[in-house]
Amino acid sequence: MLDYTAPSTVEEAVRILAEAPGTAKVLSGGTDLLVQLRSGRVKPGLIVDIKKIPGISTIRERDGGFVIGASTPGAVIGECEALRRAWPGVVEAANLIGSTQVQGRASLAGNLCNASPAADSVPALVAARATCVVAGPRGRREVPVASIATGPGRTSLSPGELIVEFHLPKRPPRSADAYLRFIPRTEMDIAVVGVAVSLTLDAGGVCTDAQIVLGAVAPTAILVPEAAAALVGRKLDETALAGLDQAARRACKPIDDKRGTIEYRTKVAGVLARRTATIAYERAGER
Amino acid sequence: MSKHHISTIINGEPTEFLCEPQLTLLDVLRDELRLTGSKEGCSSGDCGACSVTVDGRLVCSCLMLAVEAEGHKIETIEGMARGHDLHPLQRKFLEHAALQCGFCTPGLLVAAKALLDRNSNPTETETRYWLAGNLCRCTGYDKVIRAVLDAAAELRAE
Numbered sequence A: 001m002l003d004y005t006a007p008s009t010v011e012e013a014v015r016i017l018a019e020a021p022g023t024a025k026v027l028s029g030g031t032d033l034l035v036q037l038r039s040g041r042v043k044p045g046l047i048v049d050i051k052k053i054p055g056i057s058t059i060r061e062r063d064g065g066f067v068i069g070a071s072t073p074g075a076v077i078g079e080c081e082a083l084r085r086a087w088p089g090v091v092e093a094a095n096l097i098g099s100t101q102v103q104g105r106a107s108l109a110g111n112l113c114n115a116s117p118a119a120d121s122v123p124a125l126v127a128a129r130a131t132c133v134v135a136g137p138r139g140r141r142e143v144p145v146a147s148i149a150t151g152p153g154r155t156s157l158s159p160g161e162l163i164v165e166f167h168l169p170k171r172p173p174r175s176a177d178a179y180l181r182f183i184p185r186t187e188m189d190i191a192v193v194g195v196a197v198s199l200t201l202d203a204g205g206v207c208t209d210a211q212i213v214l215g216a217v218a219p220t221a222i223l224v225p226e227a228a229a230a231l232v233g234r235k236l237d238e239t240a241l242a243g244l245d246q247a248a249r250r251a252c253k254p255i256d257d258k259r260g261t262i263e264y265r266t267k268v269a270g271v272l273a274r275r276t277a278t279i280a281y282e283r284a285g286e287r
Numbered sequence B: 001m002s003k004h005h006i007s008t009i010i011n012g013e014p015t016e017f018l019c020e021p022q023l024t025l026l027d028v029l030r031d032e033l034r035l036t037g038s039k040e041g042c043s044s045g046d047c048g049a050c051s052v053t054v055d056g057r058l059v060c061s062c063l064m065l066a067v068e069a070e071g072h073k074i075e076t077i078e079g080m081a082r083g084h085d086l087h088p089l090q091r092k093f094l095e096h097a098a099l100q101c102g103f104c105t106p107g108l109l110v111a112a113k114a115l116l117d118r119n120s121n122p123t124e125t126e127t128r129y130w131l132a133g134n135l136c137r138c139t140g141y142d143k144v145i146r147a148v149l150d151a152a153a154e155l156r157a158e
Helices: A009-019 A033-039 A075-080 A081-086 A089-095 A107-115 A121-127 A225-230 A238-251 A262-285 B027-030 B088-095 B105-117 B126-132 B142-157
Strands: A002-003 A024-027 A045-051 A059-062 A064-068 A130-136 A137-145 A147-152 A162-168 A175-182 A193-201 A205-216 B004-010 B015-021 B051-052 B055-059 B072-077
Touching: A009 A045, A009 A130, A009 A162, A009 A193, A045 B072, A064 A081, A064 A107, A075 A081, A075 A089, A081 A089, A081 A175, A089 A121, A089 A193, A107 A121, A107 A162, A121 A175, A121 A205, A137 A175, A175 A262, A193 A262, A205 A225, A205 A238, A205 A262, A225 A238, B015 B027, B051 B105, B055 B105, B088 B105, B088 B142, B105 B142, B126 B142
Parallel strands: A002 A045, A024 A045, B004 B072
Antiparallel strands: A059 A064, A064 A162, A130 A137, A130 A162, A175 A193, A193 A205, B004 B015, B051 B055, B051 B072
């Protein structure tokens, strides 16, 4: 027996989730949850639709950074000019999820909590050092996006907790990010490998900060500090790119499946890291 | 199981229905409201045959619970023609023979209209990407794309 409720405040949602007998599932955009409901993979007793909570589906600027509501659909993220300027990689990653139709519903919180190793928006958010506000029975906590997914389909959220919003920090000058996903076609597929890169350059074009994150090559998106170390203190020359390529390949712990073998995914991760870093570098140099 | 009472506006008409919480918007459109133009292809958001707009935003009606429609404006393929006057997109699909079995056609038309409502002059590439979530297994896509671009040109000339 399934029931449905749509609370109008975060506190009410938390109370309902904490008191729900049996399994309650949070409904954001629903593009993963409805498929899982239909297949019987999840059998909740209660669906808690959070989209009636004011502000949960909107974007606002704050202190030079951005606050993105948990349920903001990909299409709305893609239409936010200021966000696209500041965080082009985060926006292109979010907009790669599914079709135009899926973009009309799919949210960052859903992509994160569905906890697919191949989730497109997650590497970009981690590379951006994004945080999220988690509300629960013991109040609110702000944690790195990187701390949420713990394995395929698993998160660090406790019963009664939900994600309320994402925070993207203010950008220093000459900073930019990029996300590339490798799939065998151009649209509507799941990442064989995804790479997010966020860079900050000095006036001479030398990298002063780098975040490199790989998707679909481990149980969760993985931050690769060794790949960042290959770039920091250098321009994006062949030495830097070769170091990045090697560090990215070394960090891979992929599975063999129909989308690619371990060997193939590992090779592609290195190539894609080079390409993504090149795009982020060019974007940063234009600012 | 308690049914939910839902108030919406569908194709401009205030519409109310009772539904169980597990039903999708597509289930209710087809089985309750008898609006059977929206098709059920995959029920997993992959094929686009059930495309509708919600407050002007293109979505798969199979990926939305009917209860989520409360207070929202839904447009389906049934709202596209004005009486016997076909929408230019519908006419161009016929002229270009952009359909064979027709199962994907309502979804393609709703999706194409959502594109032209936003962008009156899309490029072929933009049109192909926009419609990437609408699968056709018989006609292929070239005629569909030609029909959409031709309809866009006609609408711009009006």
